[in-house]
Amino acid sequence: MPVQATAIMLGVSDLARAKQFYADLGGTVTQEYPGFARLDLGEGSSSLALYPWEQVAKDAGVSAEGSGFRGFSLHFIVDTSEAVDEAMRDAVAAGATVVKEATATKWGSFGYFSDPDGYLWKVASSS
Structure with a gap:
């Protein structure tokens, strides 16, 4: 399976x-x-x-101690660079912290925010 x-x-x-x-x-x-x-x-x-x-x-069954990068991020793929900007704005309005401002690349754009517990979210466009 x-x-x-x-x-x-x-x-x-x-x-x-x-x-x-x-x-x-x-x-x-x-x-x-x-x-x-x-x-x-x-x-x-x-x-x-x-x-x-x-x-x-x-x-x-593990220790609750831990900090820094956890080797894990969640990804939200959207259609356009404008949608990346909108998703980042929505996240900040909800209480997120911008970790990396959205930046243009040759394939679209992406940025990172963290939720209130420090989990990283990458928002990226497919074009």
């Missing part, structure tokens, strides 16, 4: 803040329990599950 990412889970420091951030970016909360929220990110996308950071570490 080929591997599929049917859900992306993020450990977060403040569940309510993270849930609001992703809802402000257009996600729809589909499940919510104490210590857990799941959001639908739209057709064609994996769902996004949010758990308290410490709980995720405990569940995985």
Whole structure:
């Protein structure tokens, strides 16, 4: 069976803040329990599950200590450079921090933002 990412889970420091951030970016909360929220990110996308950071570490049996680049980023591919700029503006309005301003390349444009817990998102255009 080929591997599929049917859900992306993020450990977060403040569940309510993270849930609001992703809802402000257009996600729809589909499940919510104490210590857990799941959001639908739209057709064609994996769902996004949010758990308290410490709980995720405990569940995985690893230390909750960690900082810096995690070797992981989420990517949002859009059709145009204008859509990259719009997505970056929307992210900042929701509480994101711009890590790398959107820049033009020979194939389109891209930029990076981080969510309130430092997870990196790359927004890139396909043209």
